[in-house]
Amino acid sequence: MPKTSARLLALLSLLQTRRDWPGTLLADRLDVSLRTVRRDVDRLRELGYPIAAVKGPDGGYRLDAGTELPPLLFDDEQAVALSIALQVTAASGGGLAEAARRALNTLGQVMPSRLRHRIAVLRVTAVEPPAAGPAAPVDVGVLAAISAAVHTHEVLRFDYGSEDADKTLRRAEPHHVVTRNGRWYLIAWDLDREDWRTFRADRITPRTPNGPRFTPRALPGGDVATYVTGTFRGSDGTTAGWPCQGTVILDLPAAEVALYTREGIVEEAGPHRCMLTLGAWSWASLAATIACYDADIEVVAPPELTEAFAHLADRCANAAAGRGHATSRTQT
Structure with missing residues (x-):
């Protein structure tokens, strides 16, 4: 027969894998008597695990949600933070992903009801970065x-x-x-x-x-x-991945434009001119972004960007005239 501590951990592990456990089945899995199972359940209850008795022909046990997180005690914010950390690890796809998913299931079974809803709505996706960066604390x-x-x-x-x-x-x-x-x-x-x-x-x-x-x-x-x-800008500095990409000539030196361009490609096009290739999720957004450089603009390609600038010009002209609504144009 395994030692009491090892047996208690084995019993707890079994209780976490399904909702209800007949006492006789637990005794069979642990290779102990039904009386020993009852004593071990009482020990786990003393440690703070909310194990309920299930009525039936054979009797049984169920690990219920409790008012605290046994055997360690966490406050509400710590419990939420733990859930977030496990979700990130589970979503990362790394070597600990499966263990994190199992830990999330275990946490959910003993989570106090007052926290269950808060954690249920936390759905986090972890996107693997190309390189490590500075962390920013969030409440x-x-x-x-x-x-x-x-x-x-x-x-x-x-x-x-x-x-x-x-x-x-x-x-x-x-x-x-x-x-x-x-x-x-x-x-x-x-x-x-x-x-x-x-x-x-x-x-x-x-x-x-x-x-x-x-x-x-x-x-x-x-x-x-x-x-x-x-x-976010890729490691190669290109605009790959944007559905709308365009190229323009700006009447500004390349060195000056590069200072204010976090994404995209800036190339020399003369002593005081440069070629800028930039991307965005819409043509309207791309045109507005390029207009922020406050310089004369010559569109190189594509035609959709030229149309977006015309649409933006209509809006700006109507706003300047106090008309409020620009001429309707179809934008993708």
């Missing part, structure tokens, strides 16, 4: 609030900006919470800017209550990993 409550809005499809209202900068009020339809390169991000459709945005979670301060429910939009690229990979 667990912020992650929980963002994830809850993603789960319930409710418009998220939040102040956005770093601590030493003026924050702006944003309204967005939250789509997914991701972690990449040591930082947390919210992928969302920005209602005021009418485009997809990726927000750093450590710069988000949620406002309550949330806005109305919405029908989720299709994410550009088809899946969250493709979107995030395209959003």
Whole structure:
């Protein structure tokens, strides 16, 4: 017969693998008497495990959700943080992924009811970065609030900006919470800017209550990993992965443009001119981004980018004239 400590761990492991266990079956699996099973169950209860007796012809036992997390005690925020860490490990696909999934199941079985809903709405995707980067601490409550809005499809209202900068009020339809390169991000459709945005979670301060429910939009690229990979600059500095890519000539020196270009390719095109290749998730967004360089622009390719600039010009002209609505054009 195994030692008591080893037997208790084996009993606990069995209780975690299915909902109800007949006492006789437990005794058979552990190769002990039914009386020993009863004593071991009592020992586990003394350690804080909420094991309930199940009525029936053979009797039995069930590991229920408890008021604490035995045998260690965690506060609410620690329990949520543990769930997030396990989800990231499980989603990473590494060597510990399967163990993390088993640990998540174990955690869920003994999770207090007051936390079960908070953790149920936490769905995190881990996107593998090309290289390690600096971590940015995020308040667990912020992650929980963002994830809850993603789960319930409710418009998220939040102040956005770093601590030493003026924050702006944003309204967005939250789509997914991701972690990449040591930082947390919210992928969302920005209602005021009418485009997809990726927000750093450590710069988000949620406002309550949330806005109305919405029908989720299709994410550009088809899946969250493709979107995030395209959003951040690749290790080779190219714009690969963007569905809309264009090339223009700017009346600015290449060295000056390169200082303000986090993504894309900048090439010399003369003493005071450069060729810029850039990508975005929409032609309208790409045209607006290039216009921010505040220089004369010559479109090289493709025709869709020329059309986007014409659409942007209409909007700007109407805004300057106080008409409010630009001429309707079809944009992809």
